[in-house]
Amino acid sequence: MPLSPERVIRRHIEPSDAYERYEPDTNGHEPIRLDWNESPFGLSPRAEATLRAFVAGNRYPAIDQALLREALGDYLGVDSDRVIAGAGLDDVINTLATTIIEQGDEVIIHEPTFGVYRSLFGLHGAKVVNVALGPPPDFALSVDGILNAIGERTKLVLLCNPNNPTGNLFPKDDLVKTIEAAPCLVAIDEAYAEFSGASHTDLALAYDNVITLRTMSKFAGLAGFRVGYGVFPGSLMPWFRRASPAFFNVSAPAAAVAIASLADLDHLKVNAERIIVERERLSGQLNDILGVLAFPSATNFVLVSLPMKDASTVVTALARHGLLVRHFSHPDLANCIRISIGLPEHHDRLLDVLRQTLESAPEDQT
Numbered sequence: 266m267p268l269s270p271e272r273v274i275r276r277h278i279e280p281s282d283a284y285e286r287y288e289p290d291t292n293g294h295e296p297i298r299l300d301w302n303e304s305p306f307g308l309s310p311r312a313e314a315t316l317r318a319f320v321a322g323n324r325y326p327a328i329d330q331a332l333l334r335e336a337l338g339d340y341l342g343v344d345s346d347r348v349i350a351g352a353g354l355d356d357v358i359n360t361l362a363t364t365i366i367e368q369g370d371e372v373i374i375h376e377p378t379f380g381v382y383r384s385l386f387g388l389h390g391a392k393v394v395n396v397a398l399g400p401p402p403d404f405a406l407s408v409d410g411i412l413n414a415i416g417e418r419t420k421l422v423l424l425c426n427p428n429n430p431t432g433n434l435f436p437k438d439d440l441v442k443t444i445e446a447a448p449c450l451v452a453i454d455e456a457y458a459e460f461s462g463a464s465h466t467d468l469a470l471a472y473d474n475v476i477t478l479r480t481m482s483k484f485a486g487l488a489g490f491r492v493g494y495g496v497f498p499g500s501l502m503p504w505f506r507r508a509s510p511a512f513f514n515v516s517a518p519a520a521a522v523a524i525a526s527l528a529d530l531d532h533l534k535v536n537a538e539r540i541i542v543e544r545e546r547l548s549g550q551l552n553d554i555l556g557v558l559a560f561p562s563a564t565n566f567v568l569v570s571l572p573m574k575d576a577s578t579v580v581t582a583l584a585r586h587g588l589l590v591r592h593f594s595h596p597d598l599a600n601c602i603r604i605s606i607g608l609p610e611h612h613d614r615l616l617d618v619l620r621q622t623l624e625s626a627p628e629d630q631t
């Protein structure tokens with residue numbers, strides 16, 4: 266007898282196709298990936314040497330990842346006892362959900378934002394409540410809206426700051442007001458902090474309901490290694506540690522490469538600065554194109570509004586030249602594309618193709 270899904274699958278899980286990276290037709294061109302907010306730079310010298318020398322793949326990593334968590338704690342200036350690590354920040358968010366969510370609990374987010382939040386907390390059985398950001402160009406956080414939406418079952422307010430995909434940084438006052446009034450946890454996802462000139466680790470140290478979330482994927486260029494982490498409330502650490510997977514899910518080579526990268530912090534900071542400079546140059550050039558607006562960004566990507574109702578045709582046209590950028594289905598963003606910051610030569614090519622594409626766009630699109 267065939268096994269029925271109802272017999273074994275958790276009731277609230279909706280079936281879906283596997284999550285796939287959009288692989289468009291590049292018309293034979295080598296793809297230039299400006300679609301997933303990755304770093305265009307390779308490993309730092311120490312990280313490269315560490316990876317080459319790594320041999321102990323037959324041994325498990327340290328069960329508590331003490332050296333990794335110490336290096337991450339030192340980087341942020343916090344005690345490593347407060348650091349939870351994971352196989353990428355997605356995995357740390359998963360540990361957070363595992364620890365706090367019971368079926369029907371609520372999590373407040375602000376869309377448009379990072380799509381993983383809705384999907385992951387939904388998978389854990391949470392009701393995801395959206396308190397929408399204000400309209401472009403400000404994409405402002407509605408602090409009053411968030412505070413009004415908090416109910417008995419709200420476990421978490423999850424703020425993405427700077428926000429993906431809009432790129433803006435919320436005023437610190439908004440964060441503090443939310444934290445001080447919320448009777449639940451407030452997590453601040455700072456995946457892009459190193460490009461923003463702002464860090465909110467101080468809030469995690471000052472308030473016992475604050476979690477700050479970070480990753481080595483973006484500024485450190487370790488997306489493929491999968492190392493994320495967060496600063497969690499000291500009083501709740503026994504529970505978060507209980508729910509964390511063995512080895513925090515970080516492989517030995519990934520931990521070694523992350524530690525070596527942090528020993529090359531000056532190198533990483535120079536790379537982050539290059540990305541910031543290039544972000545500003547690209548934004549300036551985009552804003553010189555008639556009808557195009559690059560929203561201010563505090564990240565390693567820019568959200569760009571185009572003079573048309575639906576920018577997905579431009580995404581396809583760019584892809585046909587090998588240039589991969591992102592389009593989002595959110596109604597406020599239908600006319601936008603998101604461009605990750607790559608190398609200057611990538612952007613020069615993108616600007617050329619974008620200008621040509623917009624010039625040949627049919628009138629009724631605009």
Ligand SMILES: Cc1ncc(COP(=O)(O)O)c(C=O)c1O
Pocket residue numbers: 301302352353354355356379425429454456479480481482488491492493
């Ligand atoms: C806001 C935000 N949080 C978390 C992540 C996940 O990062 P990681 O690669 O560490 O899983 C991303 C990746 O794009 C992101 O944009």
